[in-house]
Amino acid sequence: QKEVEQDPGPLSVPEGAIVSLNCTYSNSAFQYFMWYRQYSRKGPELLMYTYSSGNKEDGRFTAQVDKSSKYISLFIRDSQPSDSATYLCAMTRTGGFKTIFGAGTRLFVKA
Amino acid sequence: GAGVSQSPRYKVAKRGQDVALRCDPISGHVSLFWYQQALGQGPEFLTYFQNEAQLDKSGLPSDRFFAERPEGSVSTLKIQRTQQEDSAVYLCASSPPRADTQYFGPGTRLTVL
Numbered sequence: 001q002k003e004v005e006q007d008p009g010p011l012s013v014p015e016g017a018i019v020s021l022n023c024t025y026s027n028s029a030f031q032y033f034m035w036y037r038q039y040s041r042k043g044p045e046l047l048m049y050t051y052s053s054g055n056k057e058d059g060r061f062t063a064q065v066d067k068s069s070k071y072i073s074l075f076i077r078d079s080q081p082s083d084s085a086t087y088l089c090a091m092t093r094t095g096g097f098k099t100i101f102g103a104g105t106r107l108f109v110k111a
Numbered sequence: 112g113a114g115v116s117q118s119p120r121y122k123v124a125k126r127g128q129d130v131a132l133r134c135d136p137i138s139g140h141v142s143l144f145w146y147q148q149a150l151g152q153g154p155e156f157l158t159y160f161q162n163e164a165q166l167d168k169s170g171l172p173s174d175r176f177f178a179e180r181p182e183g184s185v186s187t188l189k190i191q192r193t194q195q196e197d198s199a200v201y202l203c204a205s206s207p208p209r210a211d212t213q214y215f216g217p218g219t220r221l222t223v224l
Binding site: 004 | 170218
């Protein structure tokens with residue numbers, strides 16, 4: 001079993017929809033949680049960074065961490081065709097530098 | 112400012128050849144990471160440098176893989192006697208001091224025939 005599980009999709013939604021992406025993990029030592037966006041043939045780009053449990057909002061993006069359930073989510077409001085990409089969750093232990101990534105969810109937003 | 116750059120962007124190698132992949136991190140970034148990303152998968156950690164010191168190489172798949180960062184800036188990932196299973200995108204990332212966020216380069220796509 002992988003340390004981080006993420007549904008690979010693809011997920012297809014109409015423009016303007018609210019998108020919900022999520023990951024589960026097994027290692028309770030993870031304290032730092034990230035979401036990256038990766039366009040085709042590009043490197044991952046950091047979207048959201050959260051420490052421990054709670055919510056964080058940045059524009060149309062909201063990240064949630066529930067450490068008791070070992071579950072993290074990324075919500076995208078008013079989705080746009082330009083949001084079409086692969087979304088990767090990632091996490092790191094306190095004091096660690098080895099970042100563990102999920103497999104990524106491919107998102108398609110149709111105009 | 113300039114981001115992380117990697118070269119070459121694409122590399123085709125015959126099985127058994129040696130390859131060298133280069134990473135130029137963002138100026139001033141002390142931490143440097145290498146990842147391997149197979150098709151349809153997330154990046155897998157290979158190795159980590161803090162300045163010129165290689166602090167973790169636990170993710171290197173075999174002793175055919177070797178990474179160095181001799182002057183604490185540019186890094187090279189070398190793969191000896193390439194095999195077909197080495198075909199993947201190799202990503203480099205760097206982080207500034209006292210930060211956990213990583214900035215990724217565009218990757219080098221390696222195809223071993």
